[in-house]
Amino acid sequence: MKKVTNPIRTAIVRKVVDENYRVKTIELECDLPKALPGQFLMVWVPGAGEKPMSIGNSNPLTISVANVGKVSGELHELKPGGMVSFRGPLGKPFNIPERAKCILVVGGGYGVVPMYFLAKVARENKIDTLAVVGAKTAKDIVWEKQLFTVCKEVFITTDDGTRGMKGNVLAEAQRLIEGKKIDSVYACGPERMMEAVARLCMQHNVPCEVSVERYMKCGVGVCGSCAIGGKLCCVDGPVFSAQEALSFPEFGKAHRDASGRRI
Amino acid sequence: MASLECAFFKKRIKNPIILASGVLGMTKGSLEAACENGCGGVIAKSLTLEPRKGHDGPNIVETECGLLNAMGYPNPGIESGLAEFGGWARDEALIISIVGKDAGEFGQLAARVEEAKKTLGASAIEAAISCPHTPGYGTMAGQGTPESIKEITRAIKDKCSLPLIIKLSPSIPGEGKAAKAAEDAGADAINMGNSLGPGMKIDLARRKPILGFGVGGLTGPAIKPIIVRAVHDIYRSVKIPIIGTGGITTGEDAIEMMMAGASWVSAGSAVYYRGPKAFGEIAKEMKAWMEGNGVKSLPEITGCCP
Numbered sequence: 001m002k003k004v005t006n007p008i009r010t011a012i013v014r015k016v017v018d019e020n021y022r023v024k025t026i027e028l029e030c031d032l033p034k035a036l037p038g039q040f041l042m043v044w045v046p047g048a049g050e051k052p053m054s055i056g057n058s059n060p061l062t063i064s065v066a067n068v069g070k071v072s073g074e075l076h077e078l079k080p081g082g083m084v085s086f087r088g089p090l091g092k093p094f095n096i097p098e099r100a101k102c103i104l105v106v107g108g109g110y111g112v113v114p115m116y117f118l119a120k121v122a123r124e125n126k127i128d129t130l131a132v133v134g135a136k137t138a139k140d141i142v143w144e145k146q147l148f149t150v151c152k153e154v155f156i157t158t159d160d161g162t163r164g165m166k167g168n169v170l171a172e173a174q175r176l177i178e179g180k181k182i183d184s185v186y187a188c189g190p191e192r193m194m195e196a197v198a199r200l201c202m203q204h205n206v207p208c209e210v211s212v213e214r215y216m217k218c219g220v221g222v223c224g225s226c227a228i229g230g231k232l233c234c235v236d237g238p239v240f241s242a243q244e245a246l247s248f249p250e251f252g253k254a255h256r257d258a259s260g261r262r263i
Numbered sequence: 264m265a266s267l268e269c270a271f272f273k274k275r276i277k278n279p280i281i282l283a284s285g286v287l288g289m290t291k292g293s294l295e296a297a298c299e300n301g302c303g304g305v306i307a308k309s310l311t312l313e314p315r316k317g318h319d320g321p322n323i324v325e326t327e328c329g330l331l332n333a334m335g336y337p338n339p340g341i342e343s344g345l346a347e348f349g350g351w352a353r354d355e356a357l358i359i360s361i362v363g364k365d366a367g368e369f370g371q372l373a374a375r376v377e378e379a380k381k382t383l384g385a386s387a388i389e390a391a392i393s394c395p396h397t398p399g400y401g402t403m404a405g406q407g408t409p410e411s412i413k414e415i416t417r418a419i420k421d422k423c424s425l426p427l428i429i430k431l432s433p434s435i436p437g438e439g440k441a442a443k444a445a446e447d448a449g450a451d452a453i454n455m456g457n458s459l460g461p462g463m464k465i466d467l468a469r470r471k472p473i474l475g476f477g478v479g480g481l482t483g484p485a486i487k488p489i490i491v492r493a494v495h496d497i498y499r500s501v502k503i504p505i506i507g508t509g510g511i512t513t514g515e516d517a518i519e520m521m522m523a524g525a526s527w528v529s530a531g532s533a534v535y536y537r538g539p540k541a542f543g544e545i546a547k548e549m550k551a552w553m554e555g556n557g558v559k560s561l562p563e564i565t566g567c568c569p
């Protein structure tokens with residue numbers, strides 16, 4: 001029998017962790033050995049919808065969800081023993097250059113989630129990771145403890161100085177890029193932040209990849225909702241090289257909503 | 264040397280392979296990319312009078328034999344849509360697709376396209392009256408009857424001077440009669456056709472239909488035999504040219520559709536099965552088939568199957 005390429009799977013929730021006032025981490029009773037850092041799942045909540053969620057860990061399969069709307073709100077209602085249905089892993093993963101010894105990851109908000117997964121895989125490959133984590137204020141920081149378990153050093157910045165350095169991630173990232181031998185840089189978080197990191201890396205000639213978010217529907221390169229430049233975020237991304245991302249006229253400037261209108 | 268070059272109304276296009284509406288075509292950047300990837304023309308995402316978010320997800324689910332989709336016509340609306348797609352200056356043909364709830368809405372949409380015509384750069388306008396999964400539109404609004412087809416066709420012809428393509432559903436009885444109704448009312452071409460159905464796929468673990476809307480239109484390899492038969496019927500019922508759409512993923516599929524009676528073919532799901540470069544690959548395969556079979560130009564094969 002012919003099989004479908006991206007079947008929907010359903011797994012049982014093992015654990016739900018309250019990270020802060022708006023983010024919960026959901027750990028499933030299932031592994032996804034094929035999943036690579038930077039890839040995502042299309043998570044289906046019957047009756048609510050289906051939305052992309054970054055993979056935070058493949059073993060056990062873990063996602064972290066900010067409660068901002070319909071699907072994410074339903075996911076926040078889940079308790080251990082509940083069900084999560086998903087397709088994936090989907091999308092292109094991060095690339096670590098061959099013979100890399102030290103990488104830098106920069107995360108903002110739930111953008112830290114795929115960065116943990118990347119640092120974990122880097123560690124398994126005997127590569128050091130330095131992490132810069134940015135947030136508005138102390139209580140917005142997520143997955144800090146997990147990052148410490150897989151990174152060589154973690155630097156925290158908050159806009160209001162309630163944790164770590166006061167300021168944004170950029171100055172900290174610049175200090176590290178200029179002061180240490182860093183083989184490649186990865187950023188996931190607010191798009192303006194990623195744009196700034198991408199430019200910084202281009203200036204310093206350090207390879208850099210960013211993880212771009214766009215409104216996705218099909219997740220498999222058909223419907224065109226997540227178009228950016230001439231590419232699709234779901235199959236050509238969400239990970240793009242800094243160079244490619246900066247070549248997109250919309251990067252850091254415009255998104256599209258569910259109807260395709262520029263916002 | 265076999266040539267795929269052909270006429271598309273006032274234009275000459277490099278091949279008869281056209282991107283189907285609603286696949287990739289939400290943005291001008293995507294349409295341009297499809298052209299770079301080898302198609303001779305592109306049909307933009309269908310536009311409605313007002314912006315539409317579309318149905319809740321899942322919007323697409325793969326089945327063993329094709330794709331089911333229930334997008335629900337997400338689109339930025341005619342104003343933003345024409346601004347997005349306009350200023351088309353490429354050699355490939357741009358076709359603007361419109362969908363309305365009734366002849367009145369189709370007329371209003373056509374009038375907006377006519378107003379924008381000078382700067383738009385479009386070669387034709389297509390009216391989809393055939394979606395099987397959007398309440399108020401297409402087959403869910405009874406737009407597939409000969410009377411309704413005539414009324415809609417006239418309303419558009421009345422307001423817009425671009426060549427008009429009427430896109431029919433393969434799920435209506437008597438495709439030939441439907442196409443004839445469009446021709447009699449002034450349509451310049453027929454597109455057969457839209458997705459088939461609606462169909463349903465149920466998730467066993469959840470015991471629920473997977474698509475957010477419950478049901479959706481079937482596309483891809485599963486529907487090709489039905490489309491080939493419908494195009495064959497229509498070819499015998501009308502004199503205006505036909506776009507054959509449904510399940511084309513290879514050059515041989517395209518040749519088969521043309522033998523049934525199509526002058527052009529359009530493809531959407533092929534992008535899922537073969538990636539964005541599908542169009543160029545289909546073109547290459549068509550050319551190889553023609554060369555291997557002593558066919559020099561496309562008109563030799565259109566409708567050659569009795």
Ligand SMILES: Cc1cc2nc3c(=O)[nH]c(=O)nc-3n(C[C@H](O)[C@H](O)[C@H](O)COP(=O)(O)OP(=O)(O)OC[C@H]3O[C@@H](n4cnc5c(N)ncnc54)[C@H](O)[C@@H]3O)c2cc1C
Nearest residue numbers: 051052053054064065066068069070071072073213214238
């Ligand atoms: C590749 C990719 C990876 C993603 N990874 C994650 C992840 O790991 N964790 C996670 O929580 N989300 C992630 N998202 C975002 C997620 O897919 C949804 O957009 C988000 O959960 C909102 O869906 P909803 O149905 O809950 O909200 P909706 O009901 O669709 O929207 C409710 C409101 O929230 C706004 N909104 C939509 N998205 C966001 C957002 N991201 N932040 C703030 N407001 C928003 C909408 O504009 C709307 O006003 C990712 C998106 C992409 C494209």
Ligand SMILES: Cc1cc2nc3c(=O)[nH]c(=O)nc-3n(C[C@H](O)[C@H](O)[C@H](O)COP(=O)(O)O)c2cc1C
Nearest residue numbers: 283284285309391456457482483509510530531532
């Ligand atoms: C995701 C998706 C969205 C579609 N959206 C539209 C649309 O907006 N307007 C339309 O006329 N047809 C739409 N269609 C139908 C296609 O244009 C085409 O008729 C159908 O997919 C059959 O061709 P295929 O088998 O090559 O995909 C859509 C199809 C898919 C798969």
